[in-house]
Amino acid sequence: xxxxxxxxxxxxxxxxxxxxxGFDIRSILPAALYTSRGYIxxxxxxxxxxxxxxxxxxxWVVIFILAIRxxxxxxxxxxxxxxxxxxxxxxxxxxxxxxxxxxLLLSPFFILKSSTKLKLSIIIFxxxxxxxxxxILEYWGIYGxxxxxxxxxxxxxxxxxxxxxxxxxxxxxxxxxxxxxWKSSPLLGTGVSxxxxxxxxxxxxxxxxxxxxxxxxTTYPQNLISQTLAETGLLGCIPLVxxxxxxxxxxxxxxxxxxxxxxxxxGTLCNTAYFSTNYTLYSFYLWVFIAFSAGYCxxxxxxxxxxxxxxxxxx
Numbered sequence: 001x002x003x004x005x006x007x008x009x010x011x012x013x014x015x016x017x018x019x020x021x022g023f024d025i026r027s028i029l030p031a032a033l034y035t036s037r038g039y040i041x042x043x044x045x046x047x048x049x050x051x052x053x054x055x056x057x058x059x060w061v062v063i064f065i066l067a068i069r070x071x072x073x074x075x076x077x078x079x080x081x082x083x084x085x086x087x088x089x090x091x092x093x094x095x096x097x098x099x100x101x102x103x104l105l106l107s108p109f110f111i112l113k114s115s116t117k118l119k120l121s122i123i124i125f126x127x128x129x130x131x132x133x134x135x136i137l138e139y140w141g142i143y144g145x146x147x148x149x150x151x152x153x154x155x156x157x158x159x160x161x162x163x164x165x166x167x168x169x170x171x172x173x174x175x176x177x178x179x180x181x182w183k184s185s186p187l188l189g190t191g192v193s194x195x196x197x198x199x200x201x202x203x204x205x206x207x208x209x210x211x212x213x214x215x216x217x218t219t220y221p222q223n224l225i226s227q228t229l230a231e232t233g234l235l236g237c238i239p240l241v242x243x244x245x246x247x248x249x250x251x252x253x254x255x256x257x258x259x260x261x262x263x264x265x266x267g268t269l270c271n272t273a274y275f276s277t278n279y280t281l282y283s284f285y286l287w288v289f290i291a292f293s294a295g296y297c298x299x300x301x302x303x304x305x306x307x308x309x310x311x312x313x314x315x
Contacts, residue, residue: 002064003071009061010081013088016044016054020091044091051092052167052278053286058089059100059270060289067263095153095168099273103266111255111262157277165212171222171277177202178221182229189233193282196220198230224275231281244272247294258300264293 020042048054062085065078072078090097108114108122137143148166155161156169164170181190181198190198199215221227228237251265268290280286 002068006061006064006068006081009058009064010085012046013044013058013061013085016046016088017084017091020044043093044088046088051094052096052274053280053283055089055092055094055096055100056271056274056278056280056286058085058092059274060267061085062089062100063263063267063270067260095150095157096274096277098150098154100270103269103273107262107266111265113256113262162207163210163212164208164214165210167213170213173206173208174199174215174219174221175223175226176206178223178226178230180205181221182226182233185233186229187233187235189229189231189236192231195227195230220279222277222279224278224281227279227281244290247290248272250297251293254297254300257304258296260296261300264296268293 043051044054044058045051046054046058048057062082065082065085069078069082072081089100105122108119134143137146153166153168156163156166157172158168160172160176161169164173177199178195180202181195184190184198189195196218199219199221203215221230225237225241228240248265248268251261251268255262255265271286271290274280
């Protein structure tokens with residue numbers, strides 16, 4: 001099943017990259033399959049509405065490619081598939097990529113079983129890539145754009161600025177509006193999918209002096225917790241937080257019991273962090289991988305019980 005998912009994800013990555021370089025396959029696809037807002041011309045977004053949604057899906061594609069590397073026919077084929085999907089992932093040019101990079105680089109130290117030699121190699125690799133990356137960006141003259149994506153937007157999201165001139169500051173702005181909506185009905189919230197109708201009440205009450213991006217009729221709080229609080233109150237948010245936390249704890253405890261679990265943990269950590277900048281509460285296709293991770297842990301428990309019972313019966 002994972003292999004099929006990887007193949008499908010690779011086809012989507014190829015489509016996304018071909019579209020970026022000018023081969024617009026949309027002209028031969030049914031309109032129902034394609035929902036991009038136009039980011040596709042400069043950023044990779046697959047079949048998703050925008051890159052910030054695609055990165056959630058594509059991260060799992062890359063992680064599963066790493067997880068089933070021994071199931072490919074030849075290393076060269078595996079490398080080709082991995083590089084293709086990594087390029088599609090990084091061309092989303094999303095600030096959330098910093099989460100993926102951090103999880104990927106720290107996993108050999110805390111999640112995956114790895115030798116001291118591998119850990120040292122990773123440290124050398126990180127330093128080398130950093131120096132080479134900065135040099136290349138300076139040479140191409142796009143260091144400023146890089147800083148905008150991975151510093152300015154992140155600072156805008158984390159510091160609650162008085163402007164909405166980039167997507168980071170705008171996500172912070174809508175998230176804070178979500179909290180204000182929740183305060184008006186802390187226990188039950190406004191109702192499922194209803195927060196969008198309350199956003200304008202607080203549009204000019206958040207201390208914004210300079211507007212860049214503005215609210216639209218389809219703007220929700222762009223943060224999972226903020227949106228959940230706004231629409232379902234504490235009664236909906238508390239179980240959701242418990243569910244996510246419990247899933248991560250279970251995956252962490254079982255990371256050494258099966259070779260696939262560490263990768264499921266990596267994906268779930270990335271997924272959870274991505275939710276802080278997206279309104280994905282009802283996008284079930286983006287939750288299916290976390291559900292798969294929880295289900296796989298249940299499968300492991302049941303398998304171990306069957307093996308234990310079988311051993312006892314044989315004795």
